[in-house]
Amino acid sequence: MRERWREMMMTRLTWALSGAFVIMGLGLMASVLVGSWPILMAPHSLGRLLSPLWDPLQGQWGILPFIVGSSVVTLLALCLAVPFALASAISVSRMLPPVVRPHATRVLAALTAIPSVVFGWWGLQMVVPVVRNLGGGSGFSLLAAAIVLAVMLWPTLSFLFAEALQSVSPSYVDASLALGATPDQTLVRILIPCAMPQLINAFLVAVARGLGETMAVQMVIGGQVAMPQGLLSPGATLTTQLLTDAALYPPGTRGHAALDVMALALVAAMAILVRISARWRVGT
Amino acid sequence: MNQGRVLHWFALLVALGAAIVFLGLLTDTIREGLPHLTWQFLTTAPDERRGGGGIAPEIVNTVVMVGGALLVTAPLGLVVAIYQAEWQGRVHDGGVIDQVRATWLSVPSVVVGFIVYRVAVAWWHWPLSLATGGLALAVMNWPVMVTVSISALKRVPHAYREASLALGATRFDTVRRVVLPAALAELIDGWGWALARLAGESAALIITAGINVSAHWSVWGPGETLAVYIWYVRTEGVGADAGGVAAATALTLMMFIAVTLWLSGRLADWRRRAGH
Amino acid sequence: MKPGIGLMWLVARGAALLLGSAIPAHVSIMGSTSVLPYLRAASAAFTEAHFPYRLTLGGGGSIAGLVEVSRGRVDMAVSDIPPTADWTHGVPLCHQPLGRQPILFIAHPGLVTDLSRGQLKNLLRGRIDNWSAVGGPKMPVTVVSRPLASGSLRVVETQVLDGHRVTPKAIVMLSNGAVMAAVRESPGGLGFVESGRAPTGVTVLGIDHRRFDVSRPEGWPYYAVPTLYWRCPGNDSIRTVAHYLASQPFRREFGLY
Numbered sequence: 001m002r003e004r005w006r007e008m009m010m011t012r013l014t015w016a017l018s019g020a021f022v023i024m025g026l027g028l029m030a031s032v033l034v035g036s037w038p039i040l041m042a043p044h045s046l047g048r049l050l051s052p053l054w055d056p057l058q059g060q061w062g063i064l065p066f067i068v069g070s071s072v073v074t075l076l077a078l079c080l081a082v083p084f085a086l087a088s089a090i091s092v093s094r095m096l097p098p099v100v101r102p103h104a105t106r107v108l109a110a111l112t113a114i115p116s117v118v119f120g121w122w123g124l125q126m127v128v129p130v131v132r133n134l135g136g137g138s139g140f141s142l143l144a145a146a147i148v149l150a151v152m153l154w155p156t157l158s159f160l161f162a163e164a165l166q167s168v169s170p171s172y173v174d175a176s177l178a179l180g181a182t183p184d185q186t187l188v189r190i191l192i193p194c195a196m197p198q199l200i201n202a203f204l205v206a207v208a209r210g211l212g213e214t215m216a217v218q219m220v221i222g223g224q225v226a227m228p229q230g231l232l233s234p235g236a237t238l239t240t241q242l243l244t245d246a247a248l249y250p251p252g253t254r255g256h257a258a259l260d261v262m263a264l265a266l267v268a269a270m271a272i273l274v275r276i277s278a279r280w281r282v283g284t
Numbered sequence: 285m286n287q288g289r290v291l292h293w294f295a296l297l298v299a300l301g302a303a304i305v306f307l308g309l310l311t312d313t314i315r316e317g318l319p320h321l322t323w324q325f326l327t328t329a330p331d332e333r334r335g336g337g338g339i340a341p342e343i344v345n346t347v348v349m350v351g352g353a354l355l356v357t358a359p360l361g362l363v364v365a366i367y368q369a370e371w372q373g374r375v376h377d378g379g380v381i382d383q384v385r386a387t388w389l390s391v392p393s394v395v396v397g398f399i400v401y402r403v404a405v406a407w408w409h410w411p412l413s414l415a416t417g418g419l420a421l422a423v424m425n426w427p428v429m430v431t432v433s434i435s436a437l438k439r440v441p442h443a444y445r446e447a448s449l450a451l452g453a454t455r456f457d458t459v460r461r462v463v464l465p466a467a468l469a470e471l472i473d474g475w476g477w478a479l480a481r482l483a484g485e486s487a488a489l490i491i492t493a494g495i496n497v498s499a500h501w502s503v504w505g506p507g508e509t510l511a512v513y514i515w516y517v518r519t520e521g522v523g524a525d526a527g528g529v530a531a532a533t534a535l536t537l538m539m540f541i542a543v544t545l546w547l548s549g550r551l552a553d554w555r556r557r558a559g560h
Numbered sequence: 561m562k563p564g565i566g567l568m569w570l571v572a573r574g575a576a577l578l579l580g581s582a583i584p585a586h587v588s589i590m591g592s593t594s595v596l597p598y599l600r601a602a603s604a605a606f607t608e609a610h611f612p613y614r615l616t617l618g619g620g621g622s623i624a625g626l627v628e629v630s631r632g633r634v635d636m637a638v639s640d641i642p643p644t645a646d647w648t649h650g651v652p653l654c655h656q657p658l659g660r661q662p663i664l665f666i667a668h669p670g671l672v673t674d675l676s677r678g679q680l681k682n683l684l685r686g687r688i689d690n691w692s693a694v695g696g697p698k699m700p701v702t703v704v705s706r707p708l709a710s711g712s713l714r715v716v717e718t719q720v721l722d723g724h725r726v727t728p729k730a731i732v733m734l735s736n737g738a739v740m741a742a743v744r745e746s747p748g749g750l751g752f753v754e755s756g757r758a759p760t761g762v763t764v765l766g767i768d769h770r771r772f773d774v775s776r777p778e779g780w781p782y783y784a785v786p787t788l789y790w791r792c793p794g795n796d797s798i799r800t801v802a803h804y805l806a807s808q809p810f811r812r813e814f815g816l817y
Contacts, residue, residue, distance in 0.1 A: 115484025182288020247621025
């Protein structure tokens, strides 16, 4: 009897906490949506939001430069990081002797935990001056932000890529090698295609991390609110502008909705990424 | 043996290049920070008048807030994971809980900081403090804990559960006596990693925990952490050795993270061996 | 699900109650970061000398401080900008100035040493985009500015730009220190900082033949007045803290005079 009772209580507890979890998660997203309602419901809201003019004191809420900034920085960072990360993952999972392998994986996992302030600071000291010497100007630029972000994403991507490659059943690899394929051919024809769903998922995780990164990017991107003129031009992303203008519109002021709109854009982008990633997982 | 391995060797070369860049980043921090990293630096409070001083209160705040957030969210996350993995029978990838978890996981920490501020400070009238900052960290960490727990539970072979249930054990007993001990090593690994991740958080804490330390420590007192102190010293810091102080603090933080990861790794290994 | 939320609510209320009764001497200050180094030093000295008191400093900027203090979420705000009804909803605030903080105009070394106010205005607005137009070398101007919520930006906009905006092409840095570093490192850099000391590694510009002199900061015409605000009349502990913060002689070390 007591066991039945305990079982029932446990069922209720897990159910209640899972419910609370879902409600809190939805609440987080709902609070952003409710907060941005005044701007979303204003006339011609979409046209004004997608304008390139950001001057909230004059009622200009164009967040297009930040959407462009976020997209360009994240994509460029991934273009830089993916080849290096793939190479590192191949080295860790195929080249290193099996004794060293778990340690290498652990080191990569440890590197993912380095705080982003450290990267931002390194970017200020090393990346910004290099970009300045290369392209003139101040050095604070989308390119500098992308490089810092790429270095920051490299351990995460390498770790996830290595896990993806190791998830492929060794019997496929052995079979391929036994049939006379070279290790290179096995890698390109068997290993990578078989791991593709996990590789894409790892890529999406990195995209999400890149889009959400604030501190490291803020320190090197320059924070210019006008539309960036090129990779060497300063700019801003949704997250950095959120941090910059957070002080202007604390919760409870009318303009706070503008910040909520940017947060909403980020959360919506994340939700879309999650959907895409869920689709890819179905195939595995 | 090396025939047809050109791509592999090329990959190794590229990987080495990336590792060297990363190593450069780490050595930069170590070179600048190590001269400042003395016993006195670790055990005294910051000297606000002349700049510099130590970071003892920041270390305490970091350990308390991060540890507190983990202690609260680890069981909460585990229970939600148990509901999905053990009670529902299997984890629905793309189910409601899973989608909420994945989206919540990727909400930027600044946004979490703002929402926690609005709820805890504006509605509940909590002060900017260790408690409020801990709450922000906990909100950030709950979905991480669910993720970590689910992946740990998934690795427990189904045969274990079936055997236990076939012997007439209830689901509760199965989870407690069979599944959790088998998953413990993975859980410890995941907790250590989450602890390390939380320790580096700064954006949300600047808004919720305050940016100073008090001579009289309390959970309702100001709660500047190591990561926030690095940010402060780098941006507003006074004193000629600001760069060195920031580097030494960063070094301390990274050592804290490394020790956490190493300890949790050792504990997990020990559990794994004990289990076999 | 409902009990879960109710429970959370109870815990939160309980904690708030406990807090309300247990520590009457907790004073929270939020607002401008430009006097943060001073406030950190002064609050450390204050809590050292007055045992039961606890001071928490929060960032967020001047406007956030004013909004939060008028809503009753923090006890005191520190702001470079006077409150408007838009932020305070008409709640009456008492105030106590901490002193004057000079705003200096700085340029990358080797460009120019003196500007007229008109030249400075056109440079900051982006109307002049090359240093050669104001007697310097041929070098594009990189304006380094602060976020819209910054008090020093407001002062510059009213006192120098006659209400106009700094160019949208400006690089925006979150803090004084970051502006200083960016101007020091960017060739062609021009910016403004709140500082009572002569910063090193940059040219401190003379404006209309007036120069900033550390030994006589009173002669410099551009300054912000960081001020403490609290809900009138405030309790004893708030007034004690305000009086203490506004009267410490070592304010000068931090550029307040």
